[in-house]
Amino acid sequence: MSDEPQKSYQSDTTPQSQGTQPAAAKKVSGMAIAGLVLGIIGVIFSFIPIINNAAFVLGILGLIFGIVGIRASRADGPKSGRGLSIAAVVLCVLAMVITLVMQQAASNAIDEATSSVSASLSSETSDTSASDTSNTSDSSNTSDSSDASSASDSTLDTEGDLGDYHLKIVSATSAGADYNGKDTVMVTYEWTNNSDEATSFATAFMPYVYQNGVSLDVAIYTQSPAGYDPQSELSQVQPGSSSTVTVAYTLDDSSPVQVEVEGLALYHGPKVTHTFQLS
Incomplete structure (x- = not known):
């Protein structure tokens, strides 16, 4: 009598313990992490002239890694980290845009500096010419022949x-x-x-x-x-x-x-x- 209830209890509890085992957790996508790191570095470097050329390259690489990470972290995918992948794509695109804007600003600054220097040199030439004209005019009051000689030379x-x-x-x-x-x-x-x-x-x-x-x-x-x-x-x-x-x-x-x-x-x-x- 006492053996039969014990067997019934064991047969009922065995399936329940097997059904409560947790599913294996997915690993975070390495591509997502790499893309996020490249995006952060790219945004920082994008503000620095000349060096921001490297930032644009890092942005392209990070964008590729981020897209691969998004595909790998789909609901039925083998990896997790979809949020990191999206953040990587956003940062990489931002790094490339900032790089292009900064390079255009640097180009405009060079044009303005060149124009300013040329205008300054032109002003100095005008002042020198006016000074020479004044000196020639003064010397003409003392000697006409000296003025003619100075003009010819x-x-x-x-x-x-x-x-x-x-x-x-x-x-x-x-x-x-x-x-x-x-x-x-x-x-x-x-x-x-x-x-x-x-x-x-x-x-x-x-x-x-x-x-x-x-x-x-x-x-x-x-x-x-x-x-x-x-x-x-x-x-x-x-x-x-x-x-x-x-x-x-x-x-x-x-x-x-x-x-x-x-x-x-x-x-x-x-x-x-x-x-x-x-x-």
């Missing part, structure tokens, strides 16, 4: 001596488009250092290029045209040696350009100038 066509240096304006030719798609002109100079110490073209001269009476901005290329060396004006030249220098400028249209070169600092002698027709 104030401008040298194509080449001449500017203080301790000899300069020749060789050519001004079209040189393709700059980084912003605008046409450019490349001006070539040849000069000789007749001083007693080594110096560079940028230290010895003040070159200006005008079109329609307005000074042109220095061109910036993504890929330099043939024959253009942006570092040539900074190269040091020993006494008695000569060098060729190329400087590029952004054009406003296809009208002729006038090249003028003066000496730096306290130099008040003649200037070398020439007008070129663009080919």
Whole structure:
């Protein structure tokens, strides 16, 4: 009598204990975690100029990882972490957008800085010209012959001596488009250092290029045209040696350009100038 109830109790409880066993938990998707980390790093780097190029690449990689993580963490998928995957996608897209915005802002800042420097140089040229005109006017009251001589020596066509240096304006030719798609002109100079110490073209001269009476901005290329060396004006030249220098400028249209070169600092002698027709 006592054995039968015991057997019945055991047969009833065995299925219940088996039915309450918990299902195995899914592991978090490694792709989701990797995408989230890349997204965070990308957002941080996207605010830093130059480095934000890497942020854009990290954003692309993180976006791919995040999409893979979303697919793997579906309800019937082998992994969990769908929320992490979605956050990774959002952060990576945000990193790429911020990078593009920051690069555009940096490009605009460079354009404004270049325009400001050109305007400053043009203003200094105007002040120097006005000062020279005033001095010439004063000297004309004492000697007409001296005024005529000064006027004839104030401008040298194509080449001449500017203080301790000899300069020749060789050519001004079209040189393709700059980084912003605008046409450019490349001006070539040849000069000789007749001083007693080594110096560079940028230290010895003040070159200006005008079109329609307005000074042109220095061109910036993504890929330099043939024959253009942006570092040539900074190269040091020993006494008695000569060098060729190329400087590029952004054009406003296809009208002729006038090249003028003066000496730096306290130099008040003649200037070398020439007008070129663009080919």
